[in-house]
Amino acid sequence: MIESLFIAVGVLAVIHYVYETCILPDLRLQFVYRLFGLRDELRSAKLDTAITDEGAYRVLQESLNNGINSVFVADYLLVSEVRHAIRTNRHLAKQTEKRVQTLDASNDPLIQDIRRKSRKIFSYALLAGMGTWFLYLVPIAIVVVSYQTLKDVVKDTLAMPSSMLSSATAERDGCSSNLALA
DSSP: OHHHHHHHHHHHHHHHHHIIIIIHHHHHHHHHHHHHHHHHHHHHHHHTTOOOOHHHHHHHHHHHHHHHHHGGGOSHHHHHHHHHHHHHOHHHHHHHHHHHHHHHHOOOHHHHHHHHHHHHHHHHHHHHHTHHHHHHHHHHHHHHHTHHHHHHHHHHHHHSOHHHHHHHHHHHHSSOOOGGGO
16 A cells, blocks of 8 residues: 555656656747737737727736746746735735726727737646646545545445455455454
């Protein structure tokens, strides 16, 4: 039993290492390039005078820059830090809300399209940054979900007549254990 636990922990460690050192950096770089592409699209549209909402343009461009600069640290800790900062700093919360309202109020379809795409990309970056959390949380979730089944099995095992329990478990090791019957 303990050997299986060590093997499972070792396998999780290897998967975690491979994900964090090989897969995640590549994913994050892809997200950065996609955000750069959106920023380039926004700037090109501005140069072509396709964008007339200057305030929304500036806020969205800075939002894209924030996304580009934050992709490599996008994880649960970033979510926690941003939420804490907004909760504890009223000035920051007001500025952030004002900027969100500026973007919400924009009637420019290109602004809204780029905003929607950038939010989707950054959401994926956050999920990717939290990928190894899922590796550790899935086993816990399985245990939590199967807890009721486990309780039922424990109840049935302890309530089962000894002769039936012995016959139910005898095939496992090719022998039966009657230690408690002696």
